[in-house]
Amino acid sequence: MIPYKHEPFTDFSQEANYNAYVEALNKVESYLGQDYPLIIGGERITTEDKIVSYNPAKKTEVIGRVSKASKDLAEKAMQAADETFKTWKKVDPAIRADVLFKAAAIIRRRKHEFSALLTKEAGKPWAEADADTAEAIDFMEYYGRQMLRIKDGQPVESRPGEYNRYDYIPLGIGIVISPWNFPFAIMAGTTVAALVTGNTVLLKPASTTPVVAYKFIEVLEEAGLPAGAVNFVPGSGAEVGDYLVDHPKTRFISFTGSRDVGLRINQRASVLNEGQIWIKRVIAEMGGKDTIVVDKEADLELAAQSIVKSAFGFSGQKCSACSRAVIVEDVYDQVVERVVELTNALTVGDPTDFSNFMATVIDQAAFNKITEYIEIGKGEGRLVAGGTADDSVGYFVQPTVFADVDSSARIMKEEIFGPVVAIAKAKDFDQAIDIANDTEYGLTGAVITKNRMNLEKAREEFHVGNLYFNRGCTGAIVGYQPFGGFNMSGTDSKAGGPDYLQLHMQAKTTSEML
Numbered sequence: 287m288i289p290y291k292h293e294p295f296t297d298f299s300q301e302a303n304y305n306a307y308v309e310a311l312n313k314v315e316s317y318l319g320q321d322y323p324l325i326i327g328g329e330r331i332t333t334e335d336k337i338v339s340y341n342p343a344k345k346t347e348v349i350g351r352v353s354k355a356s357k358d359l360a361e362k363a364m365q366a367a368d369e370t371f372k373t374w375k376k377v378d379p380a381i382r383a384d385v386l387f388k389a390a391a392i393i394r395r396r397k398h399e400f401s402a403l404l405t406k407e408a409g410k411p412w413a414e415a416d417a418d419t420a421e422a423i424d425f426m427e428y429y430g431r432q433m434l435r436i437k438d439g440q441p442v443e444s445r446p447g448e449y450n451r452y453d454y455i456p457l458g459i460g461i462v463i464s465p466w467n468f469p470f471a472i473m474a475g476t477t478v479a480a481l482v483t484g485n486t487v488l489l490k491p492a493s494t495t496p497v498v499a500y501k502f503i504e505v506l507e508e509a510g511l512p513a514g515a516v517n518f519v520p521g522s523g524a525e526v527g528d529y530l531v532d533h534p535k536t537r538f539i540s541f542t543g544s545r546d547v548g549l550r551i552n553q554r555a556s557v558l559n560e561g562q563i564w565i566k567r568v569i570a571e572m573g574g575k576d577t578i579v580v581d582k583e584a585d586l587e588l589a590a591q592s593i594v595k596s597a598f599g600f601s602g603q604k605c606s607a608c609s610r611a612v613i614v615e616d617v618y619d620q621v622v623e624r625v626v627e628l629t630n631a632l633t634v635g636d637p638t639d640f641s642n643f644m645a646t647v648i649d650q651a652a653f654n655k656i657t658e659y660i661e662i663g664k665g666e667g668r669l670v671a672g673g674t675a676d677d678s679v680g681y682f683v684q685p686t687v688f689a690d691v692d693s694s695a696r697i698m699k700e701e702i703f704g705p706v707v708a709i710a711k712a713k714d715f716d717q718a719i720d721i722a723n724d725t726e727y728g729l730t731g732a733v734i735t736k737n738r739m740n741l742e743k744a745r746e747e748f749h750v751g752n753l754y755f756n757r758g759c760t761g762a763i764v765g766y767q768p769f770g771g772f773n774m775s776g777t778d779s780k781a782g783g784p785d786y787l788q789l790h791m792q793a794k795t796t797s798e799m800l
């Protein structure tokens with residue numbers, strides 16, 4: 287087996303790659319507006335009620351109409367998953383891993399088509415879409431190999447005359463609830479982690495990006511996944527989501543999304559329902575309020591570049607996005623000035639045009655929320671870049687920077703999830719770390735400094751799940767920087783890490799007298 291290596295990003299400066307992406311965009315254009323059914327036990331089911339997926343950059347353009355699960359259909363899917371679990375759990379883990387490797391190969395062949403679909407459905411600029419698809423491939427390659435590593439359990443001691451074993455067995459039915467911001471990578475990663483470990487899945491993708499999820503289920507089918515192992519049940523979070531979370535047959539929930547929905551799921555999952563004979567396990571990866579700290583002894587150009595790229599990549603719609611920068615006073619003015627220059631130079635526009643660094647936010651609700659925060663920011667700091675927005679064609683918000691923000695301001699505390707960064711001044715490095723930690727979240731953070739002692743201080747004191755030194759705070763790679771956060775950022779389940787799969791399994795000890 288070839289050792290795991292992450293999928294390289296595409297170099298679009300090469301003409302062949304550029305042309306391939308344009309062709310892929312054309313291909314996606316050719317199938318826009320189609321209807322997509324639910325998939326339950328392998329059966330295609332079409333409902334009257336539809337979720338309509340729109341292009342956020344051209345809000346009248348329909349990407350697809352996806353059938354919407356009712357409670358009855360969710361129940362049917364639950365039964366299919368329950369039935370299939372009886373056989374899927376017994377399939378050799380190496381065969382389950384092969385399904386992932388085959389799916390990765392199919393996606394690699396259709397890589398640009400998937401990315402182009404993300405450009406249209408989620409408003410991802412080329413490089414962002416390419417990274418999302420690469421990450422989806424990585425999850426399959428990585429989790430497949432991890433499964434092979436743990437399929438025979440872990441070694442335990444045996445006394446003379448005794449044979450002890452420690453094996454992992456699947457949990458049961460998992461509900462996978464995924465967000466729209468990594469509509470491919472997170473949706474696919476959380477789904478295949480649950481499947482390769484022998485569980486069956488009900489996938490409820492985000493309602494703004496259901497088409498890419500449907501296309502992915504088709505790939506899993508083509509790769510040989512048996513009917514009923516994964517069931518595709520898009521629907522309203524409040525209706526179908528609650529029903530699935532509450533269901534007595536649900537064994538675990540793998541959720542990625544906002545803090546409030548994660549807490550709601552965690553609470554509901556703790557309630558014992560009639561017929562339920564286990565404690566549901568909840569894997570919840572939630573929001574962030576991520577900070578880049580700039581020390582006085584630092585490469586200031588690197589600092590400004592890191593802040594701008596981490597704050598505005600995919601319009602700041604990453605749980606890892608830099609939404610706060612804390613800069614030590616000695617270099618504060620210099621860094622702010624450079625951040626403003628770089629921000630003003632960013633190109634914003636339709637994501638199908640390669641030259642645009644940034645495009646839209648996801649939908650009207652996000653647009654409204656972000657522009658409200660920009661108004662709040664005007665009362666809390668000095669607007670030094672951006673601050674304008676236009677939703678006439680698509681949901682465009684200009685990259686926005688507020689300087690001189692107090693550490694207690696709302697824009698320093700609350701997750702905005704858009705292209706808005708708040709900058710605060712600290713008197714020294716210690717105070718900068720204190721400000722960075724002054725949040726209920728704890729997902730990512732970065733420190734820009736040349737001072738080794740300060741790096742070590744941050745390693746100990748900066749309380750985030752993913753801490754980066756002398757680089758930005760986004761862009762974790764599967765198998766290289768396992769990803770997950772502390773406190774209100776979730777259960778720190780570390781997606782793409784060496785112990786992620788075990789969260790989907792339970793360990794069984796057997797002891798035989800020889």
Ligand code: NAD
Pocket residue numbers: 463464465466467468472490491492493521522523524525526527528531542543544545547548550551571572573574604605606701703729769770771775776
């Ligand atoms: P969201 O919480 O609004 O939705 C996430 C999913 O939950 C969607 O599929 C949604 O339909 C579903 N949902 C909504 N209500 C539900 C309910 N009552 N029961 C069950 N499911 C329900 O989040 P979003 O807007 O899709 O994504 C953005 C959020 O996700 C941000 O807060 C971001 O920080 C976070 N996020 C975190 C990570 C991470 O790894 N920590 C990664 C990506 C995104």
